Amino acid sequence: MNAPLSRRSLLQQAAGLGVSVSFLGGSAFAAADGAMAKRKMVVVICRGGMDGLSVSPPVGDPDYAVLRGAVAVTPDQALKLDGTFGLHPALESVHALALKGQARIAPAIASPDRARSHFEAQDVLETGAAEVYGVGTGWLNRTLEAMGPSNVEALSVGATAPLILRGKVQAASWSPGQGVDETARLPTLLQDLYKADPIMGRAFARGLETEAMAQQAMTGLNPAPTPVSTETTMMAATPMWRNAVNAQGMTPSAMAPKAQAVAGQRQGREAARKLGSTLAGFMVQAGGPRIAAISLDGWDTHAGQVGQLNTRLSYLDAVLDGLNTGLGAAWSDTVVVVATEFGRTARVNGTGGTDHGTGSTALVLGGGLKKGGIIGDWPTLKQEALFENRDLRPTLDMRGLFKGVLAEHMGVDRAALETKVFPDSAEARPVSGLV
Amino acid sequence: MINQRGRCKERRGVSLPSKDMMAAIAATRFGLGARPGEIDAARNDPRGFLTDQIRPEGADQPRGGEGSAQRLAEVSAYQMEKRDAKAAQREMGSDAKSPPVKDLQKELRQQAGDDFLARARLGASTDAAFRERWTLFWANHFTVSSTSLATTSVVGPFEKEAIRPNVFGRFEDLLVASSTHPAMLLYLDQAQSTGPNSKASANQRKNARKTGGLNENLAREILELHTVGLEAGYGQADVTEFARAMTGFSVGRPRDPSPHQYLFRDNAHEPGARTVMGNAYSQSGQAQALAVMRDLAASPHTARHVSTKLAAHFVSDTPPPALVARLEKAYLDSGGRLDEMARVLIAAPEAWDPAPAKFKTPYEFAVSTWRAVGTEPQAIGKLAPVLTGLGQKPFSPPSPKGWADEAQTWCAPDALIKRLRFSESFAATAADRLDPNTLAQSALGARLTPPVAKAVARAETRREAMALLLMSPEFQRR
Numbered sequence: 030m031n032a033p034l035s036r037r038s039l040l041q042q043a044a045g046l047g048v049s050v051s052f053l054g055g056s057a058f059a060a061a062d063g064a065m066a067k068r069k070m071v072v073v074i075c076r077g078g079m080d081g082l083s084v085s086p087p088v089g090d091p092d093y094a095v096l097r098g099a100v101a102v103t104p105d106q107a108l109k110l111d112g113t114f115g116l117h118p119a120l121e122s123v124h125a126l127a128l129k130g131q132a133r134i135a136p137a138i139a140s141p142d143r144a145r146s147h148f149e150a151q152d153v154l155e156t157g158a159a160e161v162y163g164v165g166t167g168w169l170n171r172t173l174e175a176m177g178p179s180n181v182e183a184l185s186v187g188a189t190a191p192l193i194l195r196g197k198v199q200a201a202s203w204s205p206g207q208g209v210d211e212t213a214r215l216p217t218l219l220q221d222l223y224k225a226d227p228i229m230g231r232a233f234a235r236g237l238e239t240e241a242m243a244q245q246a247m248t249g250l251n252p253a254p255t256p257v258s259t260e261t262t263m264m265a266a267t268p269m270w271r272n273a274v275n276a277q278g279m280t281p282s283a284m285a286p287k288a289q290a291v292a293g294q295r296q297g298r299e300a301a302r303k304l305g306s307t308l309a310g311f312m313v314q315a316g317g318p319r320i321a322a323i324s325l326d327g328w329d330t331h332a333g334q335v336g337q338l339n340t341r342l343s344y345l346d347a348v349l350d351g352l353n354t355g356l357g358a359a360w361s362d363t364v365v366v367v368a369t370e371f372g373r374t375a376r377v378n379g380t381g382g383t384d385h386g387t388g389s390t391a392l393v394l395g396g397g398l399k400k401g402g403i404i405g406d407w408p409t410l411k412q413e414a415l416f417e418n419r420d421l422r423p424t425l426d427m428r429g430l431f432k433g434v435l436a437e438h439m440g441v442d443r444a445a446l447e448t449k450v451f452p453d454s455a456e457a458r459p460v461s462g463l464v
Numbered sequence: 465m466i467n468q469r470g471r472c473k474e475r476r477g478v479s480l481p482s483k484d485m486m487a488a489i490a491a492t493r494f495g496l497g498a499r500p501g502e503i504d505a506a507r508n509d510p511r512g513f514l515t516d517q518i519r520p521e522g523a524d525q526p527r528g529g530e531g532s533a534q535r536l537a538e539v540s541a542y543q544m545e546k547r548d549a550k551a552a553q554r555e556m557g558s559d560a561k562s563p564p565v566k567d568l569q570k571e572l573r574q575q576a577g578d579d580f581l582a583r584a585r586l587g588a589s590t591d592a593a594f595r596e597r598w599t600l601f602w603a604n605h606f607t608v609s610s611t612s613l614a615t616t617s618v619v620g621p622f623e624k625e626a627i628r629p630n631v632f633g634r635f636e637d638l639l640v641a642s643s644t645h646p647a648m649l650l651y652l653d654q655a656q657s658t659g660p661n662s663k664a665s666a667n668q669r670k671n672a673r674k675t676g677g678l679n680e681n682l683a684r685e686i687l688e689l690h691t692v693g694l695e696a697g698y699g700q701a702d703v704t705e706f707a708r709a710m711t712g713f714s715v716g717r718p719r720d721p722s723p724h725q726y727l728f729r730d731n732a733h734e735p736g737a738r739t740v741m742g743n744a745y746s747q748s749g750q751a752q753a754l755a756v757m758r759d760l761a762a763s764p765h766t767a768r769h770v771s772t773k774l775a776a777h778f779v780s781d782t783p784p785p786a787l788v789a790r791l792e793k794a795y796l797d798s799g800g801r802l803d804e805m806a807r808v809l810i811a812a813p814e815a816w817d818p819a820p821a822k823f824k825t826p827y828e829f830a831v832s833t834w835r836a837v838g839t840e841p842q843a844i845g846k847l848a849p850v851l852t853g854l855g856q857k858p859f860s861p862p863s864p865k866g867w868a869d870e871a872q873t874w875c876a877p878d879a880l881i882k883r884l885r886f887s888e889s890f891a892a893t894a895a896d897r898l899d900p901n902t903l904a905q906s907a908l909g910a911r912l913t914p915p916v917a918k919a920v921a922r923a924e925t926r927r928e929a930m931a932l933l934l935m936s937p938e939f940q941r942r
Binding site: 076077144145146147148149161195214215216218219221222223225226228229232233234235236237239240326329331332378379380382384385417419 | 652653656657660677679681684688694700703862865871872875876877878879880881884888915916919924928931932935936937940
């Protein structure tokens with residue numbers, strides 16, 4: 030059964046693919062001067078431990094192919110960046126931007142956490158704390174606090190609220206679905222009942238407001254519905270070929286039906302691109318959010334890594350492409366940072382995958398980036414250079430990259446960065462010269 | 465550690481509410497929401513109403529559904545058929561999927577949908593809803609998620625085979641049942657993990673085949689999520705050593721003696737003694753990892769980890785330390801008996817605070833709406849999109865950590881709007897044959913507050929009254 034999908038249902042698919050988006054609003058920056066007031070920032074969190082050595086494979090490092098064996102990206106496959114690094118072949122749009130100087134890599138970066146636990150490392154990445162349980166609020170939320178919040182808006186697209194934007198500022202959230210008329214009787218009566226509840230009242234009010242904004246964000250887009258199958262089944266939103274090699278007794282080739290995977294991937298890319306352009310649609314509205322966060326799940330590639338990463342990086346590339354296209358002229362005022370909680374082991378494991386590691390790659394994109402090589406130093410993959418003889422050694426603290434973008438690009442006060450947004454981060458010097 | 469005086473003081477400080485209130489709490493906080501008549505049934509002895517639901521044979525079983533071995537055999541048959549079809553396609557040069565393969569895949573997914581529906585129907589209809597909530601807690605503690613066709617097919621059977629029989633037994637038995645179930649072994653990549661110095665690796669090298677190796681995924685998550693937790697302070701070496709001890713924990717292939725069931729592959733097991741968290745393990749074969757699990761289950765860190773999670777689930781997102789301490793003590797004194805922990809929880813005055821601290825997850829909310837009107841969900845096709853929209857896609861928790869338990873996650877602006885949409889459409893189908901005031905009484909009992917009772921009574925229509933009730937803070941919380 031084939032029928033054109035509406036924009037909403039495409040976005041619903043994107044949500045089912047483990048993508049969610051969060052915003053923080055514009056009015057906090059009203060006091061900033063003219064040029065700064067247009068600046069935008071997007072943080073993309075890749076959850077599960079994204080393998081930096083596949084995102085920006087160091088194909089010119091002599092130890093890379095040896096350590097990675099069958100899961101290495103070959104020099105032929107890699108989209109060339111310089112003598113050492115390439116990009117994964119699925120990152121076509123990112124590569125096109127890199128050639129224009131609008132995308133750079135930080136190939137050996139990590140948060141201060143070293144426990145190799147997803148949950149602890151994501152907490153550290155999102156709270157901006159020096160260690161786990163240090164802080165209970167997200168650093169994007171505290172960024173707004175630092176700038177003197179007044180009528181600040183926060184929104185997450187996705188059904189649940191991510192830690193990075195939890196805090197004093199009420200985060201709104203939105204995901205595709207049937208809307209609610211905020212002027213109807215029932216919402217009004219409910220708001221009365223929620224007055225005494227500590228959290229339901231403000232969450233509900235935010236939800237009603239955001240519905241209106243969403244309508245505008247979506248109508249601002251070019252309607253370009255792509256014909257894809259509307260047949261949905263309960264589990265369909267998780268790509269079936271993901272982890273396919275986990276299934277017992279079967280060879281990988283037998284379980285990765287290429288035609289199906291390719292069709293599904295194209296559909297997934299389209300949904301992911303829509304998500305990126307809808308996010309852009311929110312951001313280009315007058316008074317729209319200037320800070321946003323996107324979550325992408327599914328990076329924990331313990332087995333069958335090559336196929337999984339191809340799919341996930343293809344989605345990531347499409348989200349970024351949608352953002353870039355949707356922002357239009359505003360792309361030159363925008364910086365996007367793609368980060369993950371940790372990288373993966375330098376060596377391939379026994380199951381065609383990699384285990385929890387340390388250093389990984391962050392991508393930095395934007396129309397206003399200064400040209401330059403890699404961000405941070407490359408420690409190499411020599412055995413003596415590996416962290417605990419196991420992982421890529423990080424040479425750059427993730428907080429330094431975030432602080433650099435917030436200071437140089439968004440104009441956040443440097444003292445506030447050190448005390449409020451990233452407390453106890455003095456050793457993580459802000460990266461300079463990005464914009 | 466909490467000193468004895470402090471604990472007594474706190475115990476004395478918390479007084480119990482009225483029996484009417486306790487009956488309402490028994491059905492809504494400990495249970496899955498009151499069915500008509502349930503609060504009345506609990507009124508005479510609210511605590512006894514709950515302790516009567518503890519039983520040695522474990523949880524109730526949802527109806528129907530094949531076992532995991534049969535499901536995995538079907539998955540394997542499907543994959544073989546697909547391979548054949550692909551080969552045929554290559555010959556014929558056609559791009560289309562051949563019909564029998566498609567039907568099989570659809571059937572496999574439908575079975576998983578049926579499993580979920582059967583579980584939801586059990587939740588909606590059971591008279592022992594505390595038993596079911598207790599079970600859902602442990603199923604979430606030992607999360608398996610639908611990440612592949614194989615795991616999708618066995619999440620339901622996993623709950624039935626590994627979790628449900630063991631929820632009132634010893635924690636160690638539950639841990640071993642989970643860690644040796646094909647669903648967990650496939651979900652966390654254990655099935656293929658091979659010791660680098662094992663016979664299997666040596667054979668592979670001899671035959672110049674690609675060599676297998678260690679996969680530490682399950683070992684790490686057992687330590688971090690299932691047992692001692694990160695606070696225990698173990699390091700990477702402990703994870704690797706435990707992963708080595710676990711090599712061989714696998715699933716039978718079609719030609720193995722136990723196809724599609726747990727199989728210990730001695731030739732994949734890494735030979736030699738191991739050291740995990742300071743303890744030496746010289747056992748050979750599967751006894752080695754089982755000994756590690758026994759020590760993990762007996763660890764005070766596990767007692768604390770599990771007690772904290774239980775108190776957070778049943779009492780508050782910030783669990784009272786005194787209650788956590790009593791649960792820990794019960795765990796350690798009884799050798800990790802889960803029925804003992806359930807009794808401590810039911811006895812705890814902290815759990816009977818009338819203020820509804822916990823915010824229902826989407827699944828709990830949906831189940832409680834059916835219970836409120838005394839019906840059951842009828843079709844997975846209607847149920848799955850609702851739960852997916854609310855952020856809790858059936859059998860698909862986002863990570864091995866399972867579904868979140870705290871209000872911060874679920875009480876998001878968009879989620880409330882979607883709950884309102886669901887409540888309105890639910891009321892449109894259910895409200896017209898019910899008296900809203902009676903419904904409010906039977907669903908919330910003494911927890912019904914005057915503002916909500918008034919709003920329901922003053923509503924313009926039965927539908928509006930019901931939607932207001934379902935969306936009230938008293939109903940959204942427990």
